[in-house]
Amino acid sequence: MIEATGLTKRYGAKTAVDGISFSIQPGQVTGFLGPNGAGKSTSMRMMVGLDRPTSGTVTIMGKPYAEHDAPLAVAGALLDAKGVHPGRSARSHLRALAATHGIPERRVDEVLEMTGLSAVGMKRVGGFSLGMGQRLGIAAALLGDPKVLILDEPVNGLDPDGVLWVRQLVRYLASEGRTVLLSSHLMGEMAQTADHVIVLGRGRIVADAPIDRLIASAQTDRVSVRAPEAARLAELLLRVPEVRVEHGADGSLTVEGVPAAVVGRAAFESGVELHELTPVRSSLEDAYLALTRDDVEYRTDAAHAFPPAA
Numbered sequence: 001m002i003e004a005t006g007l008t009k010r011y012g013a014k015t016a017v018d019g020i021s022f023s024i025q026p027g028q029v030t031g032f033l034g035p036n037g038a039g040k041s042t043s044m045r046m047m048v049g050l051d052r053p054t055s056g057t058v059t060i061m062g063k064p065y066a067e068h069d070a071p072l073a074v075a076g077a078l079l080d081a082k083g084v085h086p087g088r089s090a091r092s093h094l095r096a097l098a099a100t101h102g103i104p105e106r107r108v109d110e111v112l113e114m115t116g117l118s119a120v121g122m123k124r125v126g127g128f129s130l131g132m133g134q135r136l137g138i139a140a141a142l143l144g145d146p147k148v149l150i151l152d153e154p155v156n157g158l159d160p161d162g163v164l165w166v167r168q169l170v171r172y173l174a175s176e177g178r179t180v181l182l183s184s185h186l187m188g189e190m191a192q193t194a195d196h197v198i199v200l201g202r203g204r205i206v207a208d209a210p211i212d213r214l215i216a217s218a219q220t221d222r223v224s225v226r227a228p229e230a231a232r233l234a235e236l237l238l239r240v241p242e243v244r245v246e247h248g249a250d251g252s253l254t255v256e257g258v259p260a261a262v263v264g265r266a267a268f269e270s271g272v273e274l275h276e277l278t279p280v281r282s283s284l285e286d287a288y289l290a291l292t293r294d295d296v297e298y299r300t301d302a303a304h305a306f307p308p309a310a
Ligand SMILES: Nc1ncnc2c1ncn2[C@@H]1O[C@H](COP(=O)(O)OP(=O)(O)OP(=O)(O)O)[C@@H](O)[C@H]1O
Pocket: 011, 014, 015, 016, 034, 035, 036, 037, 038, 039, 040, 041, 042, 043
């Protein structure tokens, strides 16, 4: 369990984390989401004592991380996969880490095996790909067989196989009763991995909820429709005041503002033939974008970023 109370971090005039409180539960995967600069990494660094809170507290299994006798057995973190000496081999890096924490050497082989790095354990880390570096960072986080895993963008740089591996690994670790917190900007991946999400915006919590509830909260009436007489159907539907209709490049219509039953009835009563009538389910991305619309620090106005070709 990770618990924060009034957790705050200021860097000069900048408030990176602004008095947040939360409780991250064992036995599930919690996703940490938020736009660039929202304060996710700063919060994670404070959890493992790499940054000192300006005020407030964060504890892991009931105590600040640094106060535990065997901290690597309490929490393992992947925060900066580049923080390894490039001249060292993966194995020697992990052996040194194990030795300083009283962890038996056979555990090094176990984590190399778990992360698929056994074959390259003797290779210099400087020659590692981004994905191999991420795997080594995860291996280091797992070294102490910790109760809590804190992973900052673990799938960054991984190929689809690696992304799937991280998903299966963290789900397995959570099923064993561990607490797993991970950040990612990949909403589709997060939707398949997390049970619960905490969304930050400008250092504050904008949502803390089970993922299903968050996605459901973004559900709107949206229906995908295909009809041979699409233009006529659109004209009919637009007579209803709250309806908006978008024409897709593939000839489909997306109808917003009324449920599928209303669209179906309107088509039926007017004798318009339908080939498809599908309610469009909201996604984690829809929910996330709606929640963080006002909290994006570095915004690109798409209309200006991509001017229409002359
Ligand atoms: N050492 C530092 N000194 C000054 N400002 C910092 C420092 N570390 C972070 N910040 C600022 O604090 C804010 C939060 O940064 P943080 O890295 O925690 O965000 P994040 O949510 O992890 O973003 P990203 O998704 O881009 O990784 C940002 O505005 C950042 O510029």
